[in-house]
Amino acid sequence: MTVGVIVGMTSEAALIPPGPKLACAGAVPARAESLAQALLDQGAHALISIGIAGGLDPALEPGAVVVGSGVHxxxxxxxxxxxxxxxxxxxxxxxxxxxxxxxxxxxGGTEAKHRLFTDHGAVIVDMESGAVARVAARAGIPLAVLRTVADPASRSLPRAAMAALDEDGNPRIGAVLAGLARRPWELAGLIRVGLDSRAALSALRDSLKIVGPTLGV
Structure with a gap:
């Protein structure tokens, strides 16, 4: 079975083993949806959303691995x-x-994360899985989600981190530095984001090495 993979960042894309069809959405839901549909048009028979995510369940620490049971x-x-x-x-x-x-x-805020956890029972949040789920549901094909936690429920993202990616999933270093220049007090938070993201990407790398090019399908 040919698998189509949607990620949000080039750092995630670099971890995907050779074999599956791959597209990077740059954390833009509309782009993720169009790319997922394009993968189906290119012959994918199943879709999986892979990458890092924000934690909603307070029990999940950076690097925790979550396999989706469903997508809200x-x-x-x-x-x-x-x-x-x-x-x-x-x-x-x-x-x-x-x-x-x-x-x-x-x-990115702790209050918003808490509401999603208590109101919907979701344990993680990301900006690609919803779009991928829409496409899979319309096409009636298998859907999977494999995500690792970066920022946990107990931490808010600094404003400077909100514009960290361009539409192709590459880091926008200039935008982050500009935000930091306006709000230098966010430096500690940005360092924490970097450490959390490193833990999440490391866990994702280890998980993908285990499942291999078939991605468990």
Whole structure:
């Protein structure tokens, strides 16, 4: 089965093993949706959203691995493929299943994270999975989500980190530095974001090495 992979950042794309069809959405939900559809048009028979995510469940620390049980998007839940999720959970050590919230904007504040956790039961949030879930649901094909936690529920993202990516998923260093120049007190928070992201990408790299080019499908 040919798998289509959607990620948000080039650093995530670099971790995907050769084989699957791959597209990087730059954390833009509309772009993620169009790219996911394009992968189907190119012959993908299943879709998976892979990358780092924001933590909503207070129990999840940076680097925690979550396999999606479903994606909350447009006020409803799109179920992930049960067999696919079970295979991922069985081979990735310390991974856990959970509901993913598909956001259309950055969810960086602790209060907003708490609301998503308590109101919807979602354990992580990202900006690609909702779009990928829409495409998979329309096409009636298997869907999976494999995400690792970067910023945990207990920490808010600094404003300077909100514009960290361009539409191709590359870091916008200039924009981050400009924000930091306006709000130098955010430096400690940005350093923390960098450490959290490093832990998340390391856990994602280890997980992808285990599942290999088939991605567990």
């Amino acid at each position: 998007v447009d006020g409803a839940v799109v179920a992930c493929d049960g067999a696919w999720a079970s295979r991922l959970l069985s081979v990735i050590p310390f991974s856990r299943a959970g509901l993913v919230f598909g956001a259309d904007r950055v969810i």
